Amino acid sequence: MLEVNNLNVSLDDLILAKDMSFTLEPGKVNVIIGPNGTGKSTLLKTLFGDIKANSGEIKFSDEVLARKQLAQWRKQFGYMPQDIRLDVELSVLEVVLLGQLNTLGFRLEDHVIKEALTALDKIGLLHLANREVNKLSGGQCQMILFAQALMRKPKILMLDEPVSALDLHFQHVLLDHLDTQTKEQSWVTLMVLHDLNLAAQYADNLLVLKDGKLVASGHPSNVLTPQLVKDVYNVDAHVTKDMSGTPFIRTVRSKTELLTDNHQQSA
Numbered sequence: 427m428l429e430v431n432n433l434n435v436s437l438d439d440l441i442l443a444k445d446m447s448f449t450l451e452p453g454k455v456n457v458i459i460g461p462n463g464t465g466k467s468t469l470l471k472t473l474f475g476d477i478k479a480n481s482g483e484i485k486f487s488d489e490v491l492a493r494k495q496l497a498q499w500r501k502q503f504g505y506m507p508q509d510i511r512l513d514v515e516l517s518v519l520e521v522v523l524l525g526q527l528n529t530l531g532f533r534l535e536d537h538v539i540k541e542a543l544t545a546l547d548k549i550g551l552l553h554l555a556n557r558e559v560n561k562l563s564g565g566q567c568q569m570i571l572f573a574q575a576l577m578r579k580p581k582i583l584m585l586d587e588p589v590s591a592l593d594l595h596f597q598h599v600l601l602d603h604l605d606t607q608t609k610e611q612s613w614v615t616l617m618v619l620h621d622l623n624l625a626a627q628y629a630d631n632l633l634v635l636k637d638g639k640l641v642a643s644g645h646p647s648n649v650l651t652p653q654l655v656k657d658v659y660n661v662d663a664h665v666t667k668d669m670s671g672t673p674f675i676r677t678v679r680s681k682t683e684l685l686t687d688n689h690q691q692s693a
């Protein structure tokens with residue numbers, strides 16, 4: 427279990443985490459949502475030990491994040507950052523293999539290469555194995571970084587907007603795979619998403635951030651209400667539920683709808 431107690435983080439004059447407390451259980455997909463600039467990436471970086479908290483405690487399996495054992499702490503993580511540029515002269519296979527950098531020896535064992543190829547196969551990108559990564563599209567780079575994060579076999583997997591460059595098909599390939607692996611391997615998974623409907627479909631637990639504060643958390647069917655969408659994003663929305671109880675959020679373009687209505691009336 428990853429536990430955060432009374433976390434406070436500020437950078438320059440900005441308060442990016444204010445007395446934040448939550449726990450993340452293994453085998454659950456946790457999704458952070460919230461407006462731009464509200465501190466989502468900062469929270470991930472703080473959990474990873476990249477940004478130092480002003481106060482508070484971060485614990486995993488009773489071990490507390492301490493600056494002096496940072497390298498050990500980070501070994502437990504797979505971290506897929508927001509920046510997906512891969513400007514290196516390496517093949518796709520080599521980049522995926524880098525996910526196991528901690529364990530790779532001078533000679534590559536056959537089973538490690540096979541594992542990397544299987545990881546690519548599972549996400550439908552085996553045909554790219556020998557391509558140079560600096561010649562790939564943005565979406566292809568994002569999928570390759572995902573395969574790399576999986577190769578680490580993390581205890582805690584953090585993904586910062588992992589589907590931002592993906593088409594509809596690959597959004598679901600990535601998120602379905604992530605969901606299955608999280609449950610099978612009992613990972614603590616924490617990812618940032620902007621798409622509320624994807625968050626509703628895939629989150630076991632939602633964390634809603636606004637202005638550095640955790641303003642709501644829990645199962646999407648309890649958390650995602652029109653009032654929350656209005657309070658957090660200042661956008662009007664209708665929320666319905668499908669047969670399985672998963673919320674569906676339809677935002678309202680009030681000005682556009684008004685203009686269309688007026689146009690129809692005067693036509």
Ligand SMILES: Nc1ncnc2c1ncn2[C@@H]1O[C@H](COP(=O)(O)OP(=O)(O)OP(=O)(O)O)[C@@H](O)[C@H]1O
Pocket residue numbers: 437438440442460461462463464465466467468469
């Ligand atoms: N190292 C830093 N020093 C100072 N300010 C920073 C630093 N890193 C981020 N910030 C600022 O902190 C705020 C929150 O940034 P962060 O990247 O955490 O937001 P976010 O919620 O992930 O946003 P987005 O949805 O746009 O990706 C922003 O105003 C950003 O400019």
